[in-house]
Amino acid sequence: MNHEPLKNKIQKTGNTWSMIHDSCFVSAGFTVLELLITVAIIGVLASIILASVSTSRARASDKKILEDLNTVRNEAQLYLDSAGSFGPNTANAKCSAGGVSATLFADMTNPSTGSTNPHIAKINSAIASANAESGGSVNVNGKYSNTRCVNSPTTWAIAVRLKEDTTSSWCVDSNNVSKKVSGDASAAFTFPVAAGFGSLCQ
Numbered sequence: 001m002n003h004e005p006l007k008n009k010i011q012k013t014g015n016t017w018s019m020i021h022d023s024c025f026v027s028a029g030f031t032v033l034e035l036l037i038t039v040a041i042i043g044v045l046a047s048i049i050l051a052s053v054s055t056s057r058a059r060a061s062d063k064k065i066l067e068d069l070n071t072v073r074n075e076a077q078l079y080l081d082s083a084g085s086f087g088p089n090t091a092n093a094k095c096s097a098g099g100v101s102a103t104l105f106a107d108m109t110n111p112s113t114g115s116t117n118p119h120i121a122k123i124n125s126a127i128a129s130a131n132a133e134s135g136g137s138v139n140v141n142g143k144y145s146n147t148r149c150v151n152s153p154t155t156w157a158i159a160v161r162l163k164e165d166t167t168s169s170w171c172v173d174s175n176n177v178s179k180k181v182s183g184d185a186s187a188a189f190t191f192p193v194a195a196g197f198g199s200l201c202q
Helices: 030-085 118-133
Strands: 008-013 014-022 090-093 147-151 156-161 168-173 178-181 193-194 199-202
Touching: 030 118, 030 147, 030 156, 030 168, 030 178, 118 147
Parallel strands: none
Antiparallel strands: 008 014, 090 147, 147 156, 156 168, 168 178, 193 199
């Protein structure tokens, strides 16, 4: 801090001369240490805010994944009502992108395209959306990278890796189960329960 020197002034009051002093003026500035501390505090607060925003976004993505997989579950039941079966056996593997009938169920009327069953397209769209929310992509083999699909004529299950907890996945199946399960669907993943050829979430 810098102090301006005191200034003496002579002042006459009536017949009396007196000496008075100006007030001491103090000009304050930030030291280097104070600036460093301020910058450090701002940095810590920024890190906390960014972490909170990142967590909120991940949770929002997980919520959307759940909504998409519930759409798959609802459309799968409608598919069964119209097709009478969940189609030929499909081994536990990443869900296919592009080939409609290869994604989860094969349309019993037109297995090559699946175009005759309106629920196939909705199932595909929901799977693609869930994979994207999970941070997944379509790999070189035309598969959704963060998913797992399996079905038999009477059972099916699908799992998608969660965004916030990447060591876990959300799983839905033909038994109307919708739950968080251990395991990353983008890696080697086994459904918790085997059911005939297919596997289930519980």
